[in-house]
Amino acid sequence: MFTTPETASRRYEDTTVLIGEYLAHDPREERAVKAIARMNYLHSPYVKSGKISNDDLLYTLSVFVSEPISWVGLFEWRRLTDLEICALATFWKSIGDAMEIDYAGRLKRSTWKDGIEFYEDLAEWAQHYEAENMVPVASNKKTADELVPLLLFYVPRPLVPFSCQAIGILMGERLRWAMMYPEPSLVVYAITYTILLLRRFVMRHLTLPRIFPLVEFSKKDPKTGRYNHNSY
Known part of the structure; x- marks a missing residue:
């Protein structure tokens, strides 16, 4: 569905x-129960037809566990604590269970004493999965070519070429290679990492804690029954 x-x-x-x-x-x-049920419903025909495999689902789950930990460690104002990593992995393990993802024969262990053990097993398995499956294919580039413009929808037109290269940097070397995207220039590398590190400094030293909770979605509209983004 990302390809058109x-x-x-x-x-x-x-x-x-x-x-x-x-x-x-x-x-x-x-709301949480319905969202998970809807997700499973949307996946079910692709799973039944074999277009989405159990390993595909497990790898996607690993991205939701590993990428936030990696991103926060590199670019946020502090690293996640072990307790936060444990909680994050435990939460996504529960989502994987709700999706009926099978871990048997894939991860080192069949049971885990805590979320950190699960995270470590999952990250190790994901590295092997990437090495075997994350390879250049024309459909990968087609998907990226449709998704990247969505990510850049609100970017001013003069900044789009730079932003495309910046996205290539954030993809990482392996994903960029699989998506058949060119290597960004050294100048764009320098600017991108400078911006991210400056943001980290500002967030750590020059901003106050959030006063009010961030609420991404509205309550149900009594007339339409729909939920809406509070910001775009």
């Missing part, structure tokens, strides 16, 4: 909303 202009934006928005719903609400709340 007609469906890419809808898929992007649907994914954002569904994941946001079960991230933002208690797992026992109706």
